[in-house]
Amino acid sequence: MSLSVPRYWREIRYRYRLIGERCTRCGGLYYPRRAICPRCGSRELEEYQLSDRGRIVSWTVIRNPPKDYERFAPYVVALVELEDGVKILSQIVDVEPEEVKAGMRVEATFRKIREDGTSGIIEYGYKFRPPIESKQDLS
Amino acid sequence: MRGVSIAGVGLTQVSEHWERSLAELFVEAAVKAVDDAGVEDLEAIYISNSGAPYIQRQLNLGAMMADGLGEAGVPAITIEAGAAGGAVAFQEGVKAVASGLYDRVLVGGVEKVSDATPEEIAVFLSMPEDQEYTAYTGITNFGLNALIYRYYMERFGVRQEDIAMLAVRCHEHAEGCPHAMYPFKLSLERILSSPMEADPIHVLECSGIGDGAAAVIIQPSKGVSGEVEVAGYSTTTDLTHITERPDILTFEAVRRASDKALRMAGISRGDVDVVELHDETTITGIISLEDMGFAEKGKGATLFTGEKLAEERRLHVNTFGGLKARGNPVGATGLYQIVEIVMQLKGEAGRCQVDKPEIGLAQSIGGLASTCAITILRRH
Ligand SMILES: [Zn+2]
Numbered sequence: 001m002s003l004s005v006p007r008y009w010r011e012i013r014y015r016y017r018l019i020g021e022r023c024t025r026c027g028g029l030y031y032p033r034r035a036i037c038p039r040c041g042s043r044e045l046e047e048y049q050l051s052d053r054g055r056i057v058s059w060t061v062i063r064n065p066p067k068d069y070e071r072f073a074p075y076v077v078a079l080v081e082l083e084d085g086v087k088i089l090s091q092i093v094d095v096e097p098e099e100v101k102a103g104m105r106v107e108a109t110f111r112k113i114r115e116d117g118t119s120g121i122i123e124y125g126y127k128f129r130p131p132i133e134s135k136q137d138l139s
Numbered sequence: 140m141r142g143v144s145i146a147g148v149g150l151t152q153v154s155e156h157w158e159r160s161l162a163e164l165f166v167e168a169a170v171k172a173v174d175d176a177g178v179e180d181l182e183a184i185y186i187s188n189s190g191a192p193y194i195q196r197q198l199n200l201g202a203m204m205a206d207g208l209g210e211a212g213v214p215a216i217t218i219e220a221g222a223a224g225g226a227v228a229f230q231e232g233v234k235a236v237a238s239g240l241y242d243r244v245l246v247g248g249v250e251k252v253s254d255a256t257p258e259e260i261a262v263f264l265s266m267p268e269d270q271e272y273t274a275y276t277g278i279t280n281f282g283l284n285a286l287i288y289r290y291y292m293e294r295f296g297v298r299q300e301d302i303a304m305l306a307v308r309c310h311e312h313a314e315g316c317p318h319a320m321y322p323f324k325l326s327l328e329r330i331l332s333s334p335m336e337a338d339p340i341h342v343l344e345c346s347g348i349g350d351g352a353a354a355v356i357i358q359p360s361k362g363v364s365g366e367v368e369v370a371g372y373s374t375t376t377d378l379t380h381i382t383e384r385p386d387i388l389t390f391e392a393v394r395r396a397s398d399k400a401l402r403m404a405g406i407s408r409g410d411v412d413v414v415e416l417h418d419e420t421t422i423t424g425i426i427s428l429e430d431m432g433f434a435e436k437g438k439g440a441t442l443f444t445g446e447k448l449a450e451e452r453r454l455h456v457n458t459f460g461g462l463k464a465r466g467n468p469v470g471a472t473g474l475y476q477i478v479e480i481v482m483q484l485k486g487e488a489g490r491c492q493v494d495k496p497e498i499g500l501a502q503s504i505g506g507l508a509s510t511c512a513i514t515i516l517r518r519h
Contacts, residue, residue, distance in 0.1 A: 011271055030383070032272045038378065058293075058387075060285035061338040062277060066261040069277040077278040079286050079382065087382035089276045097338070102293065113275065125275070 008123050015125035018108060020086060022048035029086045052108035053131070054082035061097045068114040076100055080128055094129040107131045140237040142360030143369045145516070147176025148478040150353040153320040153466030155253040159350070161188075161195055162207040165249040168352035169208050172245060176356035182241040184208070184215040185232040187224035187248035189470035190263050194255045204247070221267030221505025222419065223374070224248065225473025226512035229355065230372045236357050247354035248471030260348060264469070267506035269379050281345050281420060283507045285337040287387050288422040292339075294388065295437030299331065299339060304443040305421045305456075306330050306344050306463050313460025315490025318475075320347045320466030344421045346461075351468030353475045363519065367484045370498070370517040371404030373397075379509045392511035393430040393504065400500075400513040408432045411515075412496035413483050414454060415476035417504045418461045427502055428456070431513075455493045458483060476501035477514060484518040 013019060020031030025042035031050055036043055059078035062069075069075075076092040078100070092100060093111060106128040115122040149171025151164055159167075165186070173181070184205050191197040201215030218228040225248035232246040252260055265274040268283065278286075292299060307327050313319040325343060333343035360368050377392040378384050384391070401408065414433070418424030425439035433454060434442055442456065459465045459479045462472060480499035482488045501514045 032269075032380075038383075058286045058290040060278070060282045060289070060340075061335065062279055062282050063335050063337060064257065064261055064279065064281075065277060066265060066274070066279060067256075067258040070258060072277065075277060077276050077282055077286075079290075079387070089273060089278060089380075089382055091276055102289075114277070 005121055008121060016110065018050040018052060018126060020048050020050050021045040029084060031086050031088055050086055051083040054080045054106060056100065056102055056104045056106060057081050057087070058102065059092065059100050068116060078128070080106055091127040092129065093127045105131055141239060143233045143236045143357055144360040145355050145367045145481050146178060146358045147172045147356040148481050149175060150318055150475060150478050151351050152318045153349040153351040153468050156251065156350040157253060161191060161197065161249055161251045162203060164251060164350060164352040165204050165247055166207045168354040169245055169247050172354040172356050178243050178356055181210055181213055181243050181245050183213055183235060183244045184210065185228045185244065185246040186215065186217045187228035187470045187474065188217060188250060189219055189221060189224055190250055190252055193263055193266065194252060194259065219470065220510045222417065222467065222469045222472050223503040223505035223510045223512045224470045226477065226501060226503035226514055227374050229474060229477055229514060230374055230512060232357055233369050233372065236359060242358055244357050245354060246357065246474065247352060248474035249352040250468040250470045251350045252348055253350050264348065273380060279337060281340055282337040283381065284420040284423055285340045287426070289339055291388055291422060291426070297437065297440055300327060301440040301444050302421050302425055303327060303330050303344055304440060305418060305424050308443050309418065309457050309461040309463035312458050312491060313464030316459040316465060319460045319464055320349045321464045340420055346419050346463050346467035349466040349468050351466065351471050351475065353471050353478045355474065355477060365485070366519040367481050368517050368519055371400040371515040372513065373399035373403065374510065374512040375399070377509050379506065381507055388426060390426055390430045390508035390511065392508050393427050393502065396511040396513040397431040400515050404515045404517065406498060411498050411500045412453065412455060413458055413480060413493060413499040414456050415479055415501045416457050416461055417502050418457065418463050419467065424461070431502060455496070458488065458491050458493055473501065473503035473512060476503060480516050484516060
């Protein structure tokens, strides 16, 4: 299945800049964006800039990757809780799988996500990594 | 609404059926169910399948399967709900018979994954998750299970050796099951020394993905002794992104569906003799048992660590090996579970037979439990 250009283009804004949605009635924060707040039913949501820093809640190492992700394997994918409380799934890069642990601080970075063969499109988006300024202190 | 019963069942072995097509698999199971029920001229066909649009590039399975069965002309509907599809299709068939619309309905599930490469299978298995923000990260279905597995061990202080005992028990049960994909025992050491699929989950803790088809014929209840009746059922959903769930270790859809199905059947959990569980991986099975109320939160694994579990608790789990050892032909899996419960209740389970069960429960999930379908069957 080839990666679709319109589909990639549609999500660029939200994936490149980590833009989610905030419910103007109850304050619920959502990523990805939603049309209706699942908590209070409000349809009044506004764009919201997510925090780009957080901590790892849980993680895994993908050993048998899906098609178009083969060249990255093995890779770490984590459930990250951002500083504003929103949770996000992301690959964790610039760290060996053995060094990853629960509670570890991470920050968003812009990376290649997948590529469709050698002539197809290349998708970019967010991945997370240990903060640059605290490379020595991974706790 | 009328009472509904199961008049006949059929299934194929779960395996890599290299030499058979999707339609051939479906027809084999469907013909067995038709012959078992001794019915002619079906009035409607419900089909569950997940992979055909991606793996075989095949749509319109309704017409294709009806034709293959020599039944071109009847209404035929395909239903998809990830690995819960078989159970959801069954419940839709039951509703059609209960309403009085039809008297003879076939519900069949079919899946053929061996036409795909391992990388395509990994794509297929992650298709019940949101493609834009979940599968997009490169996480697989087994990887999502791994996230909750690690968190579960940390929160409840449970050892992997205990959780993985579910897989050991499944393989013990599958040893006597002719339709199982892996009909042999596996030791805990062997399972936990197998390669990593998605840390901390080992390959041998994952369900065996295979090809297969299973089918049932349903009809209005006759009220005769020994008949297997549909006592209760429910399908519910949950938030699709685990990032948005208040507790990633609770499957809300499983809680809701089991509560509703038990209430409909007018029974309590203690009345259930046999459970066919959706053990996509060991941890999914353990959390499912907890959320159905068969074990306290954090204590699901204790159901499998004791030596004389079945006798002591009178609850039999995955009597043919479950998704782990009988195998997991995704869109057909829910129907395998239902067929197996029928075999147990009718005393036709062969070497897998447990002692005179009266009530059986099948639990199916789609995605990481964003869909859950619970079906309760009872011997009249
Ligand atoms: Zn709201």
